[in-house]
Amino acid sequence: MQRQRDFQRLLRQGRRYRGRFLTLVFLSGSPSQPLRAAPIVSRKVGGAVVRNCLKRRFREILRLAPWREGTAGDLAVIAHRQAAQARFTDLEQELTLGLRHAGLLVGGE
Template identity: 40%
Template sequence: MTGLRFPKSAHLVRASEFQRMRREGQSFHGKFIVLSVLKDLPSPEVRIGLITSRRVGGAVVRNRVRRRMREIVRAARPQIAAGTWLTLVARQAAANATFQSMAAEWLQLAQRSHLLGACS
């Protein structure tokens, strides 16, 4: 069960971390999510940033989308290689997407980016 936790220490929070992701990371675009990946970092932990702008919707909608993205990544986290940072940016269409469609798109983007060890 500990492998499925998503502790605060696994979150990207600093602006400099997000800037580094934007500068050095590789992006993969979907209809609901934009996935950015930065691999082979010296730090052994997997760190994740979730971005939902006001363009997605009001606070209730943004929080729902963020919870869904967090759950999708939390379940896949044990399969992600150590030393990887990733960000998920919600697109406007994510506001009306179902959890299943977002999860399917996440899996597709993760496979395209060669992010998941057991899945790709």
């Protein structure tokens, strides 16, 4: 996802899951389109090194997730300030819980 209007539509119309370290926003889309995911880390979280590290962590967690067949839509992972001090396993657990809550993973609702 790269267009500003796509982000605005996602944030305005998407379903939210708020956790301790992140907020997950999902908007389902056409099954013919692939899932588009975007990690969002603002400057409030930390400097460039911290922000880039968090984005890499989120991308890796999303890459390894057991996605449900036919998952399509837009997904934003918005980091909270506490995410900068969180361990990888804590971020993974919370993001996986949010994805299951949204019904995007195998074994979800």
